[in-house]
Amino acid sequence: MKTRAAAANILHQVLNQGQSLSTLLPRYQSKVAAKDRALLQELCFGTLRWYSRLDAMTKPLLEKPLKGKYRVVHSLLLVGIYQLLYTRVPAHAALAETVNACKVLKVEPFKGMVNGVLRNVQRKQDELTTKVDALPQLRLAHPNWLLKRIQQAYPEQWQDILTANNQHPPMWIRVNQSQHSREQYLALLQQAELDATPDELAQSALRLARPVDVTSLPGFEQGHSSVQDGAAQLAAQLLDAQAGELVLDACAAPGGKTAHILERQPALSQLVAVDLDNDRLKRVHQNLDRIGLAATVLQGDAAQPADWWQGEQFDRILLDAPCSATGVIRRHPDIKWLRRPEDITQLATLQGQILDALWQQLKPGGTLIYATCSILPDENSQQITAFLNRTPNALLKPLHANDTPDNPGWQLLPGAEQRDGFYYAKLSKTA
Ligand SMILES: C[S@@+](CC[C@H](N)C(=O)[O-])C[C@H]1O[C@@H](n2cnc3c(N)ncnc32)[C@H](O)[C@@H]1O
Incomplete structure (x- = not known):
């Protein structure tokens, strides 16, 4: 399956059918080419991070809301806008690939509309973003009820929290200290040319400078390390x-x-x-x-x-x-x-x-x-x-x-x- 169509299908099921991304993504990863898996993940995570902001931008550009069996086109539009605003995918490729996904999704009559909306976003980007960013729940892309609760609980820090919620988390590993001390494992990582930083609070935690496939972690298959956030440790x-x-x-x-x-x-x-x-x-x-x-x-x-x-x-x-x-x-x-x-x-x-x-x-x-x-x-x-x-x-x-x-x-x-x-x-x- 083509990457943009897969992303639209996943988002449609999360946003309209209440399914979880962690259940859906592995199923669709096996349907796209291996070289496209990272992009599929990025499109799904990114579009969901910024969903309400992207959604608000579509509103003035649609003549009427997309409903019923055509609702998936709405998810496709969000994937298209996400690429234009947040990724390095060249705009012409983002446009062409998103429009082409209409065929895979069996909504070919919407090709012209998708093309038109995405071109409008390109043209009116400044105007659209200024408008939506006037509202903090859209600028920071959180539902209003959750924003209010976080604001009430953390009057000083709520904006930092919401900003952190939209960032890419680092990859943390837990060193199995019945096998290696953290210092010994850090040395093994360095030999494998993987940079990592020990956490100050969690005694077994190392934060990797860049995410890697677990198979490149020394002794992963033998249980010498595991993936786990520093706070969970x-x-x-x-x-x-x-x-x-x-x-x-x-x-x-x-x-x-x-x-x-x-x-x-x-x-x-x-x-x-x-x-x-x-x-x-x-x-x-x-x-x-x-x-x-x-x-x-x-x-x-x-x-x-x-x-x-x-x-x-x-x-x-x-x-x-x-x-x-x-x-x-x-x-x-x-x-x-x-x-x-x-x-x-x-x-x-x-x-x-x-x-x-x-x-x-x-x-x-x-x-x-x-x-x-x-x-x-x-x-x-x-x-x-x-x-x-x-x-x-x-x-x-x-x-x-x-x-x-x-x-x-x-x-x-x-x-x-x-x-x-x-x-x-x-x-x-x-x-
Ligand atoms: C936060 S997760 C646990 C993560 C886990 N401790 C770990 O470190 O890998 C919460 C778990 O609670 C389980 N759960 C939910 N309701 C439960 C219940 N009434 N009794 C036992 N487990 C429950 C869920 O199935 C889920 O696996």
Whole structure:
């Protein structure tokens, strides 16, 4: 399939049918020529990053909205405008290839219209961009409800956060420290002519200067390193599991943090990894097999532990809760357009239920790390404040000087030190 047609098909399914980019992209990558895969990825990610800004530019240029079976033409137009405004694809090639995609998409009668709109964008670019950029939700390409929530939570930093959300994230790797120290692995990378920088907070994290195919990472197939953002690598570090302990990794799939817990502490008595989603659990097995590690992997609802765990209480629990993923928008730009305000309320309720249920599975004296890749207080600090208020035997263990029960936890913002946005709170059970 031609690249622009594939991109339009993917965007159409994300924007009109609520499907996720990470599910669709691999399916379409196999349908385009190998040399075009990077371009397909760039067109999909880029158009979704800037969707509302691009969409607003089409409005004055269309006689009437494209609906029904012709709606895919709208996605194609967005792909065309994205190329003209944001890429180095020569304008004549962007135009010709986008117009030609009408044939593949079986919407040939729209060829003239697509050509006309794209030529108009070229001609009226300054006028169009000045107009849309007057509104911050269009200039920064976020839905208004999300912009408002971020603005309310971060009155000083909201523009930096939204700007970071639209940037290309770097590739981070986690060094398997049961195989190499970070310094040893850095030397191996240098031998392979790959530049990387150690992270200051995450002890196993290296940030690559440029993304590479994992096959060029030394010892990747043998599990000597894995791909994982620097902020996500703090989870296992904060959990700090000790030899001989019984540990639960709740909401574990695809198993990045499961593997990290074991790499840091191979002498646990047992690591139980549980997740609701059977398909995602397959990836936990694949990850552990590659690294040569073993855990007890269970399918189950973390809010109903009696269904999958009849054993002893755990010494430590990592709860990497299902969340809005508003901290990882740079890696998943479709999140901006797929999430709805009511999702946040539902997720916060589910997170509270899982916290309450897993707390019963924690030994007195045990530690629970609550983690999300969200930046919204409803899922983070407010969630933990409410939990502390209703749980007399829960004690907040501060992760920094301002981590107090009124404003608990550690909020890392997206883009800070080039990490993803993450939230952590450390709780211990007094009796
Ligand atoms: C943030 S992801 C986990 C990422 C994982 N910890 C890692 O580091 O690779 C959240 C996970 O929660 C799972 N999940 C959602 N609701 C759940 C529930 N009620 N019980 C258990 N797992 C759930 C999802 O299937 C998803 O895999």
